Amino acid sequence: MKNYKVHKTEEEWKEELSPEQFRVLRQKGTEAPHTGKYNLHFEDGTYKCAACGEQLFESDSKFESSCGWPSFDNAIEGKIEYVQDRSFGMIRTEILCANCGSHLGHVFDDGPTETGQRYCVNSASIDFNK
Numbered sequence: 772m773k774n775y776k777v778h779k780t781e782e783e784w785k786e787e788l789s790p791e792q793f794r795v796l797r798q799k800g801t802e803a804p805h806t807g808k809y810n811l812h813f814e815d816g817t818y819k820c821a822a823c824g825e826q827l828f829e830s831d832s833k834f835e836s837s838c839g840w841p842s843f844d845n846a847i848e849g850k851i852e853y854v855q856d857r858s859f860g861m862i863r864t865e866i867l868c869a870n871c872g873s874h875l876g877h878v879f880d881d882g883p884t885e886t887g888q889r890y891c892v893n894s895a896s897i898d899f900n901k
Contacts, residue, residue, distance in 0.1 A: 773872060775869075775870060775871050775872045776870050776871070777822075777823040777825075777870055777871035778871075779871075781797060784796070784797050784822065785797075787822075788821070788822060789895075791895050792821055792822070792895050792896070794895075795874060795893045795895040795896050796821060796822045796873040796874055796875075796895070796896050797822075797873060797874070798874075799858075799865070799874040800874075800893075801876075801893060802840075802893045802894060802895050803839075804838070804839025804840060805839040806839075806894075807840060807841060807893060807894025807895065808894050809841040809892075809894040809897060809899065810839065810840060810841055810894060811835070812833075812841070812899065813830070813833060813835075814830065814899070814901060815830050815831075815901065816830050816899055816900050816901040817829055817830065817899070817900045818830070818833075818841075818843075818892075818897045818898070818899055818900075819897065819898050819899075819900060820868040820870065820871060820873060820875070820896065820897065820898075821873075821895065821896050821897055821898045822868065822871050822873040822896075823868060823870050823871035823873070824898075825850060825868055825869075825870035825871065826847055826850065826900075827846055827847055827850045827851065827868065827875070827897065828843045828845075828846055828847060828890070828892070828897075829845075829847065832844050832845040832846070834882075834883070834884060836882075836883075836889055836891070838889070838891060840876065840891045840892060840893060840894070841891075841892045841893075841894055841897065842882070842889050842890065842891055842892070843888075843889075843890040843892065844882045844884040844885075844886040844888050844889065844890070845886050845888065845890075846866075846890060849869065850868070850869055850870070851866050851867070851868070851869055851875070851878075851890075852866070852867040852868070852869040852872070853865070853866060853867075853878065854866075854867060856877065863877045863879070864877060864878050864879075865877055866878050866890060866892070868896075873896060874893075874896065875890075875892050875893065875896045875897070876890065876891045876892040876893050876896065877890075877891050878890045878891070879891060
């Protein structure tokens with residue numbers, strides 16, 4: 772297991788996070804599409820990891836993708852860890868918080884902006900600061 776700057780036992784995470792946040796962030800779950808509070812949220816600010824508070828995405832990188840989850844075309848440099856995910860018979864790139872190792876979602880190469888990236892993130896895995 773990788774050593775992250777923020778390290779807690781799963782029991783400690785379970786005490787600090789809501790059941791849905793724990794399922795998504797620590798057990799690599801996915802929230803239902805079109806249900807997350809940040810899916811259609813477009814205020815100016817910064818999105819941070821809901822587990823450890825690390826800043827991950829700036830609001831100017833967020834776009835409406837119609838995929839049902841918050842989507843970003845870029846992450847703050849050095850804040851995301853990329854891991855090959857072969858679950859469910861697919862090959863995808865999982866994105867984790869580089870500070871605590873929590874699951875955020877996946878990144879795809881089908882974004883409509885000049886980066887070509889679509890960071891598909893669970894609302895349960897992020898918080899927002901204006």
